[in-house]
Amino acid sequence: MKASGTNSESMQAGNRFLVLRLLSQRDVCTRTELAEEIGLTQASISKIISELIEANLVVEGDLSTGRKGRRAIKIHLNRSFCRIIGVKLARRSFTVGVFDLRCSLLESRMVPFEAGKTKPAQVIEEMIHVCKDYMERYGDVRAIGVAVPGPYLREQGRIAMMSQFEGWDKINIVDSLGQAFRIPVVIEHDTNASACAEWYYGTDGRFRSQQGTLLSVYVGEGVGAGLVVNGRLLHGSDGTAVELGHMSIKSDGPRCSCGNYGCLELYCSSLAFSENVKSGLINRPESSLNAEKHIDAKTVFAHMRLGDAYATEKVREAGRYLGCGLANAVYLYNPKRIVITDEMTGGGEPFLEAVRQTLKERVLPKLAEDLTVDYTSLKSDPVLLGAAVLAEEELFDKPRELYAEGGKGQEKRITAP
Numbered sequence: 001m002k003a004s005g006t007n008s009e010s011m012q013a014g015n016r017f018l019v020l021r022l023l024s025q026r027d028v029c030t031r032t033e034l035a036e037e038i039g040l041t042q043a044s045i046s047k048i049i050s051e052l053i054e055a056n057l058v059v060e061g062d063l064s065t066g067r068k069g070r071r072a073i074k075i076h077l078n079r080s081f082c083r084i085i086g087v088k089l090a091r092r093s094f095t096v097g098v099f100d101l102r103c104s105l106l107e108s109r110m111v112p113f114e115a116g117k118t119k120p121a122q123v124i125e126e127m128i129h130v131c132k133d134y135m136e137r138y139g140d141v142r143a144i145g146v147a148v149p150g151p152y153l154r155e156q157g158r159i160a161m162m163s164q165f166e167g168w169d170k171i172n173i174v175d176s177l178g179q180a181f182r183i184p185v186v187i188e189h190d191t192n193a194s195a196c197a198e199w200y201y202g203t204d205g206r207f208r209s210q211q212g213t214l215l216s217v218y219v220g221e222g223v224g225a226g227l228v229v230n231g232r233l234l235h236g237s238d239g240t241a242v243e244l245g246h247m248s249i250k251s252d253g254p255r256c257s258c259g260n261y262g263c264l265e266l267y268c269s270s271l272a273f274s275e276n277v278k279s280g281l282i283n284r285p286e287s288s289l290n291a292e293k294h295i296d297a298k299t300v301f302a303h304m305r306l307g308d309a310y311a312t313e314k315v316r317e318a319g320r321y322l323g324c325g326l327a328n329a330v331y332l333y334n335p336k337r338i339v340i341t342d343e344m345t346g347g348g349e350p351f352l353e354a355v356r357q358t359l360k361e362r363v364l365p366k367l368a369e370d371l372t373v374d375y376t377s378l379k380s381d382p383v384l385l386g387a388a389v390l391a392e393e394e395l396f397d398k399p400r401e402l403y404a405e406g407g408k409g410q411e412k413r414i415t416a417p
Contacts, residue, residue: 012048013397013398015038015040015044015048016048016051016052016396017393017396017397018038019034019038019045019048019049019052020052020057020058020077020396021200021393021396022034022037022038023058023075023076023077024077024101024102024103024200024392024396025200025201027076027077027102028061028074028075028076029074029075029076030072030073030074030075031045031046031049031072031073031075032072034049034075049075056078056081057077057078057081057101058075058076058077058078059075059076059078060073060074060075061073061074061075061076077101077102078101079100079101079102079104080100080101081101082101082140082141082142082395083098083099083100083101083106083138083139083140083141083142084098084099084100084101084103084141084142084143084144084145084388084391084392084395085097085098085099085131085134085135085141085143085144085145085388085391086099086144086145086146086147086384086385086386086387086388086389086390086391087127087131087144087145087146087147087384087387088147088190088193088381088383088384088387089123089127089146089147089148089149089190090149090190090221091115091149091162091163091164091165091221091222092112092113092114092115092221093110093111093112093113094110094111094113094123094126094127094130095108095109095110095111095381095384096108096109096111096127096130096131096134097109097384097387097388098134098138098141099388099391099392101392101395103201103385103388103389103392105380105384105385105388106138107134108384109130111126111127111130113126115164115165116164116165116166119167120165120167120168120170120171121171121176124171124173124176124177128176128177128180128181131144131180131181132180141183142183142184142391142395143183143184143185143186143391143392143394143395144177144181144183144184144185144186144391145185145186145188145193145386145387145388145389145390145391145392145394146173146177146185146186146187146188146387146390147188147189147190147192147193147194147383147384147386147387147390148173148187148188148189148190149162149189149190149222149224150189150190150191150224150240150243151189151239151240151243151246151258152187152188152189152239152240153238153239153240154187154189154235154238154239155238155239156172156238157172157173157174157175157187158170158171158172158173159171159173160240161257161258163221163222163257163265173187174187184391184394184395184398186390186391186393186394188233188386188387188390189224189226189239190218190224190383190386191216191217191218191224191225191226191242191383192226192233192235192386193226193382193383193386193387193389193390194216194218194226194341194382194383194386195214195215195216195225195226195227195228195233195386196226196228196233196386196389196390196393197378197382197383197385197386197389198214198216198228198339198341198376198378198382198386199214199216199228199231200389201378201385201389202339202376202377202378202382211230211231212228212230212336212337213227213228213229213230213333213334213335213336213337214227214228214335214336214337214338214339215227215242215326215329215333215335215337215338215339216228216338216339216341216376216382217244217322217326217338217339217340217341218341218342218382218383219268219269219270219322219340219341219342219343219344219345220269220270220342220343220344221269221270221271221343222245222265222269223244223245223264223265223268223269223322223325224242224243224244224245225242225243225244225245225329226242227241227242227333227335229333234333242329242333244264244325244326244329245263245264245265245269246258246260246263246264246265247263247264247325247328247329248260248261248262248263248264249262249263249264249267249321249324249325249328250262250267253266253267254266264321264322264324264325267318267321268318268319268321268322268325268344269344270296270297270342270343270344273297273300273314273318273344274295274296274297274299274300276314276317276318277289277295277300277310277311277314278295280310280314281295281310284310286309286310287303287308287309287310287311288303288306288308288311289303289308289310289311297343297344297346298343298346300314300315301315301346301347301348304347304348304350305348312350315347315348315350315351315354316350316351316353316354317354318344318347318351318354319347319350319351319352319353319354319355319358320354320355320357320358322340322344322351322354322355322358323354323355323356323357323358323359323362324358324362326338326355326358326359326373327358327359327362327363330359330363330367330371331363331367334367335371336370336371336372337371337372337373337374338371338372338373338374339374339375339376340352340355340373340374340375340376341375341376341378341382345375345376352373352374352375355373356373359371359373
């Protein structure tokens, strides 16, 4: 993820990236609008646009009328220039999607597997097979983005631990995918991928000269987060920064599989939430949940919506736990916006209000009033979309090399944004 623009010739590649990125977000702009948004001169913009038009990455459209009544030619990204693939690896499945150059989903396929019985190597093999099938059918796939659960050790190319699915720490996912493809493959932690999607395509995904701090929180079978500061992801030394799920909120709590005690993940992940609900049912005989043979997070949310008091109480309790963890994150990172996504958003307003109220109670008033906390506004899966964004950024970052070669016969490259 890139910083703001500059007129320096040495930063031409970075400026070109910013032009492509803004066109991807806005779809249609004039040269004047691009110059104003990015902070470049008209001459710099014209030079970049001419280069991109020659490469067929950008095309000119109809005339538009500017603020002073002047006529200007509309510029837009050639979204059919090529295809990109996004891959989301989860604990019980993986999903592969094909996207156009503006990250609009064209087709996707979800492949389930049984954690613990299926070997990680088998999952990788099937993932490669699905990707190659799409590449053959769509013909011109130029890059692949892969979002993986964490903690993900970027320098080693390994998933340090996947809850309830052992063996991933023995797999070098970088080497495995690098040997399979001859186009760029970008691998990133799933919560970081989600944060990229929120930054560029969410409600707050305006260009904003790339300024601001966004915390994207993923609350599903695990709890994780990605942090974008002024357009850049925060990774840490090994790539495991912002692992909120393994932040302790109870020092004397139960031991987590990561080795810590009282981890946030043990209190508000969807798995911990449903187990917590089931363990308390013995004391709540009036709850309609007692009639259920199988209880998961979705079941609890359904009963909450029907007015079950116990279900509503437990949803709010989980929201308070998440709020406690996020209060720590606010003091650590001072985000302007927090976006919550995945399974636990099914808790609706009771869950979200519990998060907001806990934050209000636990952080300084000034920090609380400047902070926005919402569910994701993205219509598609933020992690899968984020994986596509990673591939898109790889192309935008190095378009000259990619369009010069036409995406064919290149040396394999594994990279990270």
